Amino acid sequence: MKILIVGGNFNNKGAELMLNTLVSKLNELFIEANVYLSSLVGTKTQRETLNVLELKGPLLHVGDGDKKFYFNWFLNYLPWYKGEGSLWDMDVIIDISGYAYSSKWGNSPVTNVDFILKHKSKKTKFIFLPQAFGPFDNDFIINKMRSVIERSDLIFARDKISYENLKNINNKNNIELFPDITLSYKSKTSSFEESKEVLIVPNKRMLDKSDNWSSNYISLLNIIIDRLNIANEKVSILIHDGEQGEDKELVNSLKGDFNVLLEEDPIKLKQKLSKAKFVIGSRFHALASSLSNSVPCIALGWSHKYEELFELYDLTDFAFLELDKLSILNKIDILLDRNLNSDLRKKITQQQENISDQNKLMWEIIENYIKK
Template identity: 30%
Template sequence: MVYDRARTQTSAKKGFVGTLITHFTIMIIELRGVEFVNKGAELMMQAIIKKIREKFPEAILTMQIGAKTPKAKLLQNGIKIKFSSNRSNRIGAFIPGLIRRIAGYYLESEVNIVLDGSGFAFGDQWGATYASRRLGSKISKWHNEGKKVILLPQAFGPFNAAELKMVMKKIILNADLLFAREEESYRHLQNIATFQNIKQSPDFTNLINGKVPEGFDSETYQVAIIPNYKIVESKSANQDVYISFLKHAIDKTIAIGLKPYFLIHEGVKDHQVAKDVNSFLTQPLDIIVMEDPLEIKGIISTAKFIVCSRFHGVVSALSQGVPCVTTSWSHKYVMLLKEYDFHEGLVQDLINYETLNTLLFNLAQPSYRYQLCEKLLQKSKVQKEKSAQMWDEVFNVINNYKKHR
């Protein structure tokens, strides 16, 4: 379970230069639930990497290869490859360890710490099978092997299905720490089991700084429109209603003298929503697609305000003091706005435009916007302090593991 990195020494014994191996142990940490397609998930990945590199610079980070986590991308970010299936682990075990590690491959048995950064993967919407595949099927084995398993701040629940409750109880029993991202998720976990390993802490991407792309013109691009296809897939609204809502928000933003644009936070489906809305506009908007999630966060920081249906788009806005007109398909949006004391930023009825019109009118007023930005920055300071405390707890678990192994 512990990776031994080798130092080499030369020896002239027996008439040739030999290689003697000395060993010292290094933490091998597996990241789960993060990926490169959803820019919120990638932002979480970058936030995790940054904190781990700061605290444990020699730690080895590993992930499984997948459609959303291609090998080239992992290696580009300094992440090694963990064999995913039982078969690949059996085959990998026959390869001499030093050769395999030099090639950048690690066995599941070599992992010490599992950090799960799923944004929202455990609840009735996803079901018991999905929860089991994510963690439930292996977490008891990992616990018995002495691995430390930590679920970083994320949304949970609700858990109404009996089979899902059983899977979640197994996860809670065997995890070292679980962080609910907000109050409602915390209650959902407590309804399964009231254990001390269940904590509450806000989304931790609030601690990582964005970067504004060179040459970005915030006078040309003033109000970001960030769509989310899940508004339709989750049946929070049908496609026509959602597209009409976005069109109305854009028309109203232009009417009050501001310049909107589309900013894509996840892949092809969100991009298609933007194209669909553009097809109804007299003057289609520019659609900005950035590969780097830190640049997306940087662009959001320059906006006068944003209209957003993506959770981490909302976090990136509010945590940087940027007002946000928010649509919702899950309780996580409602609770996030509550944390920033900005309930009026939530538009739940996408058919009645009265709330939207009032909100956009207010946000167009510099004095109103300035006061709101100041309030959001004060709330952000509190949220960042909570995130720092969360990492302290995570590092305490890891350090205790290192002391006692």
């Protein structure tokens, strides 16, 4: 069996964690399978470290422009890009884009994945692993997404809003609701007493994806740092998109006493988050990594995906999609309290057991579908 992963990358540490989680699970479920990535995803060393094979022929990420993507796709029809290990030789394509199919990212991703589904080999099964979908706010992208749903084998939305966004377009029975796959990728959990620092995880997208935050995000982070400094807490700014990302640019605008942490390995990154006293973050997978290891969090977000993640843990009042300074500072005071923090850890752990059960069921559905 040959399985191609699309939608993943090594640029964003959340996306890389999804890659690690998926490859690990595929190796567990399909021992004899060969797992492939496009030669345009990461470096040769990164692909070899992940222990995946290189697709014979180029394949761009769905987020690239339409015309560029189409030209790249048709290169795969050239004779030297066919045969063993080529696009046309794949038994399964699994998409882990995370959050690409939405009007917030323009029409190109939906247009390009629709193109893949129309032109892939008829034998190839196409599965979307849990991710966020929508909103879709124009007729063009709605019609394209309707086609995507119709041609896909399985689509897993990772939250109720995404699920409804898809169902409102096409009520086909191939759409399921299950949590993000990284929530079951465990690290060792620390207690409140063992935790030494509060981690703040910024996201530059907060400046260009949300009118609610663009003018006050940096000032709020500075207020938060000041509050934690007054409480004599050790504060670290954790850069979650790596050395080549944009988030580290925000550090120059921050004031106060803090360290800066930069870690390229997504597994070690999750381990760092698991040892935090609590996390204040705007990166979805930083928050997911923390919550899945029973670390309390406050989300400062720009999309419904943050609220929906926190709803899984019954913590929606700790997720903020717009500025509410007094409420945010109140939540910080709660998390600074040893007893309240410990109680929240117990609550999160209980919710995680249910999430892990859901995740296990999803993989059973996928395994049975692929093997049938």
